[in-house]
Amino acid sequence: MSQLKVRVVSRSTLKRLPLYLHLLESLADQGLQNVSCTQIAEKFDFDPTQVRKDLEATGEVGTARIGFRTVSLIVKIKEFLGWNNAHDAFLVGAGNMGKALLGYKDFDRYGLNIVAAFDKDTRKVGSRIFNREVLPLVKLPNLAKRMHINIGIVTVPAEYAQEVVDLMVVAGIKAIWNFAPAPLKIPEGVILENARLTQSLAVLTNNLTKVLGDDGKDLEKN
């Protein structure tokens, strides 16, 4: 593990790295051995200097005029994002969003392995969703400790989110990926990342309202 040095980078860099990774994987599939910052920058309309800085944060070093070795850069980005090792995760809330995440095949490429789902609704308990059994929520703490689960995914309605998170924290879960549109309190040392779906929707519809407001077309429709 000594070669794994995780540098601290900005959240914006972290959010651009997966974009580069997807692109690089498709370039590698096409047989491209080397890739330059300029090539990557063009695809995203980013500044090449920005791309270089982002990529160098992973520890990979490019060569003048040749650029980066595609495959090697893919490995470095994955290591950097923590996507080279699979992290086992528990998901709580077997509703529609929970089902979608359980069925999302690409997560294994991102080092996320959802090993079990939990729900407190007894009608859901015992059913199977994409090959994972839905377990009763009360079983989470013991199982999480026994299986050394580090990631908890919250896909319950907003009003239940805090109690689920509290349970996860007690169970020793260190990182929480929250899909509920609720303010959550977590103790220091626990990582909380909000998927922010409704916030993303808010940006979209607010912008759309501004555009439509100008000609008023859609507003009159309703």
Add this chain to the structure above:
Amino acid sequence: MSQLKVRVVSRSTLKRLPLYLHLLESLADQGLQNVSCTQIAEKFDFDPTQVRKDLEATGEVGTARIGFRTVSLIVKIKEFLGWNNAHDAFLVGAGNMGKALLGYKDFDRYGLNIVAAFDKDTRKVGSRIFNREVLPLVKLPNLAKRMHINIGIVTVPAEYAQEVVDLMVVAGIKAIWNFAPAPLKIPEGVILENARLTQSLAVLTNNLTKVLGDDGKDLEKN
């Protein structure tokens, strides 16, 4: 429509407003008639001055010592976010993420009404998902124009995202909510909002790697 004045605010303000809205709705359900910036700020660990600035962006004005009228503030935030009118949307990509969004009941509270789903996979076409028929992708342009659809939701794999977006743009769709982890190019005047699920996951797993890297526990497991 003349009373609808949309001010330009920062993306961060836009992303906090849905959080306030969820809180206010639950406070209104509990019968709370007035609410102060301080009360809201405490729930989220935000700065009260920030909360006041965010809320005033919606055009609602509070009263000294009393605060805001809860119900009236809810209405103003919804108007501001464009969630007071339902926007009809088309979704393309009837895979797991598409199904999850089709089944997500809360969208109608956020002014989003997914009226139809499309897929180019002929095995999916004709099936029904949460009461919407899956239509062949080729039908999208005509239907979008005829029904004056403004929002397109993209839940196809990354490699098909650009062609779907191009089709939506031709069809007159003005705002695109993208769930595919792909760089997308859109013409000026069209709104693109990325849901950024994998980017959110990247922040989570990178932070977790940093935490775990210190004691190395989980890294050795794999």
